[in-house]
Amino acid sequence: MPPADHTRPDTPTTASNPAIRAICAIRNLGIIAHIDAGKTTLSERMLFYSRKIHRMGEVHDGSATMDYMPEEQERGITIASACTTCHWGGVTLNIIDTPGHVDFTIEVERSLRVLDGAVGVFCAVGGVEPQSETVWRQSEQFGVPKIAFINKMDRPGADFAAVLEAMRARLKANAVAVTAPLGQGDAFTGVLDLITGETVTFSDADQGSTVTRAPWSPEEATMAAPWRETLLERLAEADDAFLALWLEGAPGEADIRAALRRATLARALVPAFCGSALRNMGVQPLLDGVRDYLPSPLDVPPPTGTAPDGETTRIEPDPDAPVAALVFKVLVENGRKLAFSRVYAGSIREGDVVRVLGADSEGKAREQAERVGRIxxxxxxxxxxxxxVGTGDIAALVGLRSAHTGDTCCGRGRDARLESIAVQPPVITL
Structure with missing residues (x-):
């Protein structure tokens, strides 16, 4: 499903409206992958380089920020999806780190329901693994634009080209390299930026925080030439505007980035980055890719709501409209219910009264007015x-005692229920 034709964030019409400009500067994204591809390690580096945290934890020693449950720390796996927010390059990133095990796939399902984009993480040795296919199919069902990160390029047996080919063959994803590895396995020392024509290296002295860019040497240019040519060819095939520029001559960096963004939003291309999250290499270019190529809430088709009479209506991302929000996860902590919610229109303030619309176990409609205690x-x-919390954002609401996963929160003047989330019964209950 192609994205709606919304105005780009850098156009004059949006620049004159602070509320719309704020929505354009939001990226709601999930980290999806097979088990042990490095999702949580990558999330940890993203938080560290964006200065959300000041010390990186590791999955293997139970100190990762996003794996905070005792069961997760003990086993070194992600069980429940965890939310966080950080800032990079002038945009706000709402990140959901999802589990890789198929047993917890409902966590992925309900996260993808409210996300606008995703980062698919692949092991450079294992390539496209079984759960990689599962989560990729789930994201395709929701029409989520994606970028890819080929992780663990420092491991023996790493093969960047083979992973891209596996993505095309098994996922039917038109993956195209945006950065290419400088060496593989033990010889991996940095990445080649195929757009800027620079070699990007990361300092060991400060855990990869210092990024050095230098023009390609003749040997590096020769190594990068086939990758860059493939990038331009696939962009020309996917985007007619870029094809015209390409036929006229060498397109500039801005032209390539704009075409990549259009092709990513249309799900015609999957930009692929490479690196090693554990060795702190390649993460900052990926963060730039999240900012440049993944959609804002204005770049995706608005959801539809259903009125009591059965009429459907589009929920446009209007900050001044009556509120419409979807509860995608409910968690009880210390006797208080937290309703994780994505706001699609309007805004919710502390003390506001919202109508919680849902259905009971027999499918009959239910409605309850609730006061939002805290956000x-x-x-x-x-x-x-x-x-x-405003349009396009994600937050946890306290005070919605009747809320269940998949319920809609409506404000005065709106009477449309968003499509619910299918709740699967647990395999085992403790």
Whole structure:
């Protein structure tokens, strides 16, 4: 499903409206992958380089920020999806780190329901693995634009080209390299930026925080030439505007980035980055890719709501409209219910009264007016209290005692229920 034709964030019409400009600067994304592809390690580096955290934890020693449950720390796996927010390059990133095990696939399902984009993580040795296919299919069902990160390029047997080919063959994804590895396995020392024509290296002295860019040497240019030519050819095939520029001569960096963004939003291409999250290499270019190529809430088709009379209506991302939000996860902590919610229109302030629309076990409609007690922005198991949450954003609401997963929160003047989330019964209950 192609994205709606919304105005780009850098156009004059949006620049004159602060509320719309704020929505354009949001990226709601999930990290999806097979088991042990490095999702949580990558999330940890993204938080560290964006200065959300000041010390990186590791999955293998149970200190990762996003794996905060005792069961996760003990086993070194992700069980429940965890939310966090950080800032990079002038945009706000709402990140959901999802589990890789098929047993917890409902966590992926309900996260993808409210996300606008995703980062698919692949092991450079294992390539496209079984759960990689599962989560990729789930994201395709929701029409989620994606970029890819080929992780563990430092491991023996790493093969960047083979992973891209496997993505095309098994996932039917038109993956195209945006950065290429400088060496593989033990010889991996950095990445080649195929757009800027630079070699990007990362300092060991400060855990990869210092990024050095230098023009390609003749040997590096020769190595990168086939990758760059493939990038331009696939862009020309996917985007007619870029094809015209390409036929006229060498397109500039801005032209390539604009075409990549259009092709990614249309799900015609999957930009692929490479690196080693554990060795702190390649993460900052990926963050730039999240900012440049993944959609804002204005770049995706608006959801539809159903009125009591059965009429459907589009929920446009209007900050001044009556509120419409979807509860995609419910968690009870210390006797208080947290309703994880994505706001599609309007805004919610502390003390506001919203109508919670849902259905009972027999499918009959139910409605309950609830007062929002508090609003929190989540950082794994820690919380930051907010006065309000606006269009396009994700937050946890306290006070919605009747809320269930898949319920809709409506404001006065709106009477449309968003499509619910299918709740699967657990395999085992403790």
């Amino acid at each position: 929190f922005r989540l950082h794994a198991d820690r919380r930051e209290q907010l006065e309000s």
